[in-house]
Amino acid sequence: MSSIMLPGADGALYQRDHSWHPAANTPGYKSTTFRAPRQPLLAIGATASELTGPTFGHSMLGALDNDLIRNYSQDGTEAIGQRMIVFGQVLDENARAVPNTLVEFWQANAGGRYRHKKEGYLAALDPNFGGCGRTITDENGFYSFRTVKPGAYPWPNGGNDWRPAHIHFSVFGHAFAQRLITQMYFEGDPMIWQCPIVATVPDKAGIDQLIARLDRHNTTPMDSLAYRFDIVLRGRRSTMFENKLEGN
């Protein structure tokens, strides 16, 4: 087999639709002003350097990596807050499952306070809540974790801006060009529609894709609510990755 990868060849990724993603410079979110490139991105097509990417074995995971209620417990006490399961499927644009990919997540505690030295919000830290976790999708692309619902918090952007409750997600996929960081919001939260960071997403349907749904069928009775959040990564023109998994 040739290693030549022509643009549009099998294995290439669909072009990313930058009109669907936030622009780099979005003045309502002030921090973008000096951090947005002024020159257009240079389209280079994807080479082997972008079509490959790091992969992670399930053995890297600790037993509590996807349990934020317990993974920072100091003395066995569980984190304070509304208990939830967050789960979903990682798919590509062809609606094919993305198996065995690393998903990382981080969030504030139930009061909206992050465990970070640069965070000075007066809401208290929870001594038994760290706020980070990770998991690897199963063979059908599903992930899940247990946590408490994060609180809203104020931030210095406008004079009175508050972030809606949200959880940050980092997803790898199987190509460095699929790498994605995003934020998950909660169904019904009125603050979603007031947030300058949410508003960087130009299309309402795009914002809707960031809102997790309450899933009554997957709650644990007398224990946890459940929210479903599916994540879509860029699709490929062929099933090259699946072939690779089998050892080419």
Next chain:
Amino acid sequence: MLHPVPTLRETPSQTAGPYVHIGMTPNFAEIRGIYDADPGLAMLTPDTVGERIEIVGRIVDGAGSPVGDAVVEIWQADAAGAFAAPMGPNSNSAPAFSGWGRQPVNGDGVFTFQTIKPGPVAGPDGKPMAPHVSLWIVARGINIGLQTRLYFADETEANAADYVLNRIADPRRRQTLIARREEGALPRYVLDIYLQGDKETVFFDV
């Protein structure tokens, strides 16, 4: 071969925010005990083949201020120009060189990776691309991760023939991707990354 029509839209990107370290480098954020070590911190194993180097860069914003809260990931080939093969679902045998690293910047916007110099990888035209390292930068105020590359100043001939560098129309802008070499016990390659302005780094749509 027939290809399916895409049926879903990619999940829109959002900024990683100022507290990205909680999730991506928790030990750096002083959240200890959840992970043994921050992922991607150590790229080298005793079995890694290749010339040990250090990659150092500073990220600067459009006002000339250091970007002190970014996280940088790199992805590169090994010394023979091969990328680490995908790991099996239950693999315990990490490769001698995974090719992936992740580092937070310090308060001055400086990141440092200890890695190896990569070998050349075949480009889309079948000819070898010059040795390079792919970078992905996220931070507060960056709505979608920025992709760029680092090339090596002592690869003059290969750089002149490189597929990607030659797609940059202005030769002066090609220089924004070429790291200078500084000799030392560990050779270091230094590249400053300008997000915006006169010295703006070339960023890619990959």
